[in-house]
Amino acid sequence: MATLVLSVVGGIVGGPVGASIGALVGQQIDRNLLFAPKARQGARLTELALQTSSYGTSIAQVFGTMRIGGCVIWSTDLIESRSTSSAGKGQPKVTNYSYAASFAVALSGRPIAGVGRIWADGKLLRGAAGDFKAATGFRLHRGGEDQAVDPLIAAAEGALAPAHRGIAYAVFEHLQLADYGNRIPSLTFEVIADAAPVPVGVIAAAVSDGLVGGTVALSLPGFAAHGDARGVLELLGAASGAWFVPAGRTLVLRDGRAVEATLDDAGCGAGERPGAQAVRAFGALDGVAQTVTVAHYDAARDYQTGLQQARRPGAGQRVARIELPASVSADTAKTIAAAELARGEAGRERRTLALGWAALGVTPGACVAIAGAPGVYRVASWSFEHDVLTLDCVRLAAATAPASASPGRVLPAPDAVAGTTILHAAELPPLDDSLPSAPRLTVAAAGTEAGWRGAALLYSLDDGARWLPAGATTGVATLGVLASVPGIGPRDLIDRINTIEVDLAQEGMSLAGADAAALDAGANIALVGDELLQFGQATQIGARRWRISELLRGRRGTEGAMALQAAGDRFVLLEAATAGVIELPLSSIGATVRLLASGIGDVAGPVAVTATVPGRSLLPLAPVHLALESIGDGDVRLRWVRRSRAGWRWIDGVDAPLGEEREAYRVTLIGGAGRAIETTVPELTVTAADRAAAVALQVRQIGSFGESPAAEIALPAL
Template identity: 40%
Template sequence: MATIVLTALGTIFGGPLGAVLGAAAGSQIDSALIGKSSRQGPRLKDLSITTSSYGSAVPRYYGHMRAAGTIIWATDLIEHSATSGGGKSSPSVTTYSYTSSFAVALSSRPIQGIGRVWADGKLLRGTYGDLKVGGALRVYTGQHDQGVDPLIAAAEGSTTCPAFRGLAYAVFEDLQLADFGNRIPSLSFEIFADEDALSLGSALDGLIDSVDADVPLDGITGFACEGALDETLAQFQPLFPMLCDAGGDRLTITRERLQVNPIALGEPAVAQGKGEFGATTGFSHSRQAGNNSLPGVLRYYDTALDYQPGTQRAPGKPASGQPRTVEVPAAISAQNAFQLIASANRGAGWAQETLQWRCGELHPSVAPGTVVTVPGRPGLWRVTEWEWRETGVELLLKRLAPDIQGILPASASGQSSTAPDLVSGPTALHAFELPWDGNGSSDLSVTYVAAGSASSGWSGAALYADHGDGALIRLGATGRMRRTIGTAQTVLPSASPLMLDRQSTLTVHLAGTDLALTGTTTRQLAMGANRALVGQEIIQFLNAESMGDGNWRLSGLWRGCGGTEFAISTHAAGEPFVLLDGNAVALDATLVGKADGTQIAALGLGDTTAVYSPIWCRGIALRPLSPVHPKVHVHADGSLELGWTRRARGAWLWQDGIEVPLQEETELYQITFGDQTHTAGMWESPFPKLTLDSATRAALNSALPNGRYTVRQKGKYALSKPLLLASAA
């Protein structure tokens, strides 16, 4: 019996490809390719495994897909070391990092480019082409005129280095491996192979001569083709039933024919011969029992889950036993996948109802694949087989599912933890010193760095010291945590450091719009909450009000904290703002050095050039705090007595009833009398007071009528800022 099977597989191999397959009999092809319900095409592969096996096949990719790739060239791991510390204050620490360079084959047909890249499941390259770790990436699209990669050519020799023409591949150069256990990670790539709508013809293009396979693969974003052609066709047959015509000079593959108007068959012809079906009616009706043979589950690569495997089930009452699963190595959205498996399930279910129909006279347009109607039976039927006999033309008809387009409910991919795609933005950097807080050594000046970025994808930056000679000295790294930093948008007005300033406000712009400041209570303020460095002054703020776009208004200000009252009147717009929350990075003092003009530089993944910051409040940790509470008394004999109260480094809080340790080798003060250009007198006193007789006082007043008396505390390393005691009188 001559059977025309309504699949691409049987007709292809029985037609033009029959010679390639050894001219196998048509019935054997039918049984091998579509007769067994267990054959569903290639299984979905694990996208997280990058292979490097010699001789392994490199698939062909169409549309948008995600592929693991095959490593085709690699160097040994390269070790890098960096030593920090080693001064008298800390031991030296040597850290090691590793990089590697390698090439990964992507597709055995040309592609247009790649998108995201995943390494061990984490995003390595974002949508905008940014690498999340250090290194460089070059992509070769597999064109037949592509040149050799310079890195591979340098390692293998320009005369023997292949260009891998016709093979799309990617080259990683000096990829940082610290985030991947210092090994080459398992990679997968988002491949963009075609931008046009996909069809079966694109898979057959260049593989078969004289073929017309314009079968749209609606709903499919991309697919993989690996291995024999019959597997490529078999994977789509359950979802996209195809018809083939090999009768002409070309092989033509089309979707199932759906004429505009079905053809009406005539009344059935009765045959009285022995063994004939429908002896009295001319037809025979049957319906296959059971639903386990129907495609009920579709496994695919879900586009909403970064191309990870997804599953959709056909709607309806579940059948007993294990449902038939169709695996398609194609990228599909959840809704389209649900529509495809629902359509395939319905079509196969309705096709279980069959008719054997005998025609005494057949319409000339009726042939296998034709849609017909039959007298006395509802719905549409498709001719799947025919046989010409003396008693008439015997047709095998299968019931077609009614069209319910648009009636199916919506479906979703479900929730999944996909890798966030955060761009590493430019680095914002502030370097500064702080007054000594009484902890640790009083002889050490520590430089701190607070770094961040406007982007939440910022992954840190390397830090360097620039002493002004052009050389950069490695200091370490900022870490991945973004600090709460910004710039002052308004000028902070002068105010008294002796009371809470409830009148003045300060507007600051934080480095990121997602960064935030919070208010506090007066009790917490007294315990040191909400300290911030603004320029060279340390303030505390009681209230923080968001103004949008990263701008914050601070009010309830406590000024001149930590002995920085000297900077109250030195503010300007654009000066740095740093929240002193203890998260700043302390740098090695021996590497930072003490040279004037030293700057701190940072270089991160989002920086095209190094970002520099001067060291604000340089030397403040070693400078004594200026004296306070000036006292002036003129005695009856005309002598002048000057007095003051000392303060000590490390004393952020004023303790009542006890004397704070001086933290200097000796207690000594320098008192001067002069103006901005001249000094008429200078004295030193080991006590917080000084007495001048009337004659000395008169001579000083005569020499500089506008002169002033100031006092500084002399410390081990520096003089304090001056305190105004009195003017000439």
């Protein structure tokens, strides 16, 4: 490790003759870097993975790409918002509260290039594509010396707001906290300081303010320098197998790749033989580690902590552990462990050499070869007495072959992009047997990508002059567009002739068939254009394309829309878990409603749609089976069958429930004066006199909130 030179820097750094000059240089390095008070060493891995907010916490310097917890350096109080909703007429109103927070997190004590993914409580808050999974404003300050004060911090703190120059930090503005228990979550950041792996020598130079440099073989894809400089340098030395050597007023790292001198087998330089022979000694095997463990961060596993071990056979029980706050692969960590183990075994062999004047240039830290002895040695200590130079040399391990290792099971956090919102809204008849007392707009939504989870809704009844909150969308609906248009089919029988092809919005969406019992219970009902239909079979014929068949058409009074579909019209599978309802005032009947949906993927702005409110959710259905019967003298009796907006399943088989406060109808004579006649039974006698100028009859049921659409029959001429 770094112990070779640290004990002799003060006296040896200036050379064998200029010890006093070297002492001055050594003292400067001692005070400023290596022998500063040892109050805190380098970071343990757990420290980098946790977000902190304590005053005085040191901020890591990030190199390469690392996952960092950071430190909260500024925050506001929780920001409370509330909204009121009602479950319907006669139901109490409910006040809903939501919370957000604005805060800043310091990421690195040196400038960075950017931030990739962000995790909140272990789940992705920001994906690899830069998309956020929860609503928030976000700004990144990269740590330049000229960076400006963040506008939010400036607005809150005034003229004394710091710019935090030299510190990279992120600002979250109004981060919604509903997904995190209404508290600021524990955040970790994929910090990108440098685009490529960083050599260990470059890291050493940066953390020591240029006092330590050099080149070694090891480069790290990511590293967090945390704690005091001495601890970081010792850790870099341990990981790379390098040691520190004086070089003028600085130290350099060496790793034994270059041999600086070759000594003869007697321990003397060429032509110099003072008579002393080399002394070879071996340390006890149990004095070196039997197992070396390297703890590291594994980028292939979302920077989760990994452990790799190297173990030697033989005596001993010592275990060495290197806590490496670096993102390296499992193979690299295994190679580092094996190399440290090999260095320990090789270092058992030591040679003491007695040399003459010619070898005075061989100083502590030098990498030498000894003629007749295998391997390469590091000069561990140096003494010069009675014209004899004595070197204590330690055997260096041969280069370690790259090892292979398994990183373990990879369980990355899901990273699905939300995409933009797809929104559909329509006023529909109730899909159950309820009788609403106000117009209801059915809303279904999804996203263009699999990560979409919801969007906030606003609606306007006055063409955008005033917008009202409508809560949020309900679930992720299965929806798409028509790829083929069905023909007109029977209303009362299963349509086994026509099929419909549908392109769903995402590949992950699917449809399933339903048997007769499930269809009778209301399964597989879909809005196709403006028609409600059910389907018994669904077959996938492409990545997103499905064919549905065995159709029940014109459900709940929508038979009039069967001939109006076109390619590209909406397809929405209506399910209770994904179809929300907006209750509108009675005055909205006949109006057009504008809706805005805003999800986290709608970066270009809210998605806008319009929907008309003809009263389908409140008004009676048009009567059916109109028939005329002549009763003499030119008079005719008109009969019809009413329909109900309740009791669609016809459980008792006798008569559908009325569904209105009273039974009443209005019959209008088309032609002539257009006389209208009201009746409380589903029939009416039309006299010859009334028929004289009339050409047709229209029948409307009078409901509690208005009249049904008209059913019409032509009158034969008298």
